[in-house]
Amino acid sequence: MRVWRGDATGGELVDYTVPVEEGEVVLDALHRIQATQSGDLAVRWNCKAGKCGSCSTEINGKPRLACMTRLSTFEQGETITVTPLRTFPVIRDLVTDVSYNYRVAETIPAFAPQPRPADGAYRMQQVDVERGQEFRKCIECFLCQTVCHVIRDHEENKPAFSGPRFFLRYAELEMHPLDTNDRRQLAREQAGIGLCNITKCCTEVCPEGIHITDNAIIPMKERVVDRSFDPVTWLGRKIFRRDQLEEAQVPQGRAE
Incomplete structure (x- = not known):
């Protein structure tokens, strides 16, 4: 040896x-x-x-x-x-020293579930349960982090790039049907998901066999693009935001 x-x-x-x-x-x-x-x-x-x-x-x-x-x-x-x-x-x-990974983890907003229904039981489709189970198989060995050439070959990228392990975490939270946080802008601006060029090297080294690229990173990229660049989504946000503002400005007692 x-x-x-x-x-x-x-x-x-x-x-x-x-x-x-x-x-x-x-x-x-x-x-x-x-x-x-x-x-x-x-x-x-x-x-x-x-x-x-x-x-x-x-x-x-x-x-x-x-x-x-x-x-x-x-x-x-x-x-x-x-x-x-x-x-x-x-x-x-x-x-x-893998503490970089824990500093990144602290920046991701935690799971924020919807209010519990009157009967006290949350309900999810089985497909959503199974998708989340794959993401939670991660053992945080950080092999995907170390093989990712965006930070492996460019130390200066670390402040702006979270890496595949945390794109997996973003996907796990964003795809949970009961979560209320919207992390798509953070994934783009803070985590730097746009810097990932999906070479699948992270998937190849994952000891748990998680399809990091296909099932997490690519869907998260699509969600980020939809939010930031899709004109229909952009218009919907504008209309929804305007409705909220108009409701907030209606004097009390005249909401009808």
């Missing part, structure tokens, strides 16, 4: 020869390096079951979960190179 060792000031790839057993994954090999050769190797992990997203790394140049990447997927004798997520600052060895 070849593992990147270093910190924010710099580092290098270090070679290790690691004994492994059938059925093991890359994270097992990293743990064996910790136990037998380099006890100070830093690697983030938690569940070892592909559900926490903690062990995100780049393995032979591809963003993957170390706990879900079987050693048997590589050729006999092939060197396995493990490096930290390229898009985020290195803290130490394979551990990166």
Whole structure:
């Protein structure tokens, strides 16, 4: 194995020869390096079951979960190179600072449901339930974020571009039939969804198999375009807004 060792000031790839057993994954090999050769190797992990997203790394140049990447997927004798997520600052060895993602998450308006009906039961179509279930499969491994070339290759884009994980979040909220917030303008102006050129690289690396591009980003782009540029939608907003203003200006007692 070849593992990147270093910190924010710099580092290098270090070679290790690691004994492994059938059925093991890359994270097992990293743990064996910790136990037998380099006890100070830093690697983030938690569940070892592909559900926490903690062990995100780049393995032979591809963003993957170390706990879900079987050693048997590589050729006999092939060197396995493990490096930290390229898009985020290195803290130490394979551990990166992904706090950028949490700062972005804080800017998205939360779910705001409609008032509960008199009988206390919300109702949704089954198709809406199933669509939302796909989006909520996200484990926040941020592999889609690190592979997105808009921020991977252009650090200066981060303040204006939220990335695929959060376009997924926008879509999850906007497509919920009970939600009352309208985040389409934010998706365009704050999240920078227009900068995404739908190469589908985020979908390709998603360990949960979420169709991020087809089911979230493209529909959100369509909603944003409808709101901002569709003349019929624009006229409807103008008329609706004018009606609201006229109602607000009618003196009390003369609403009839």
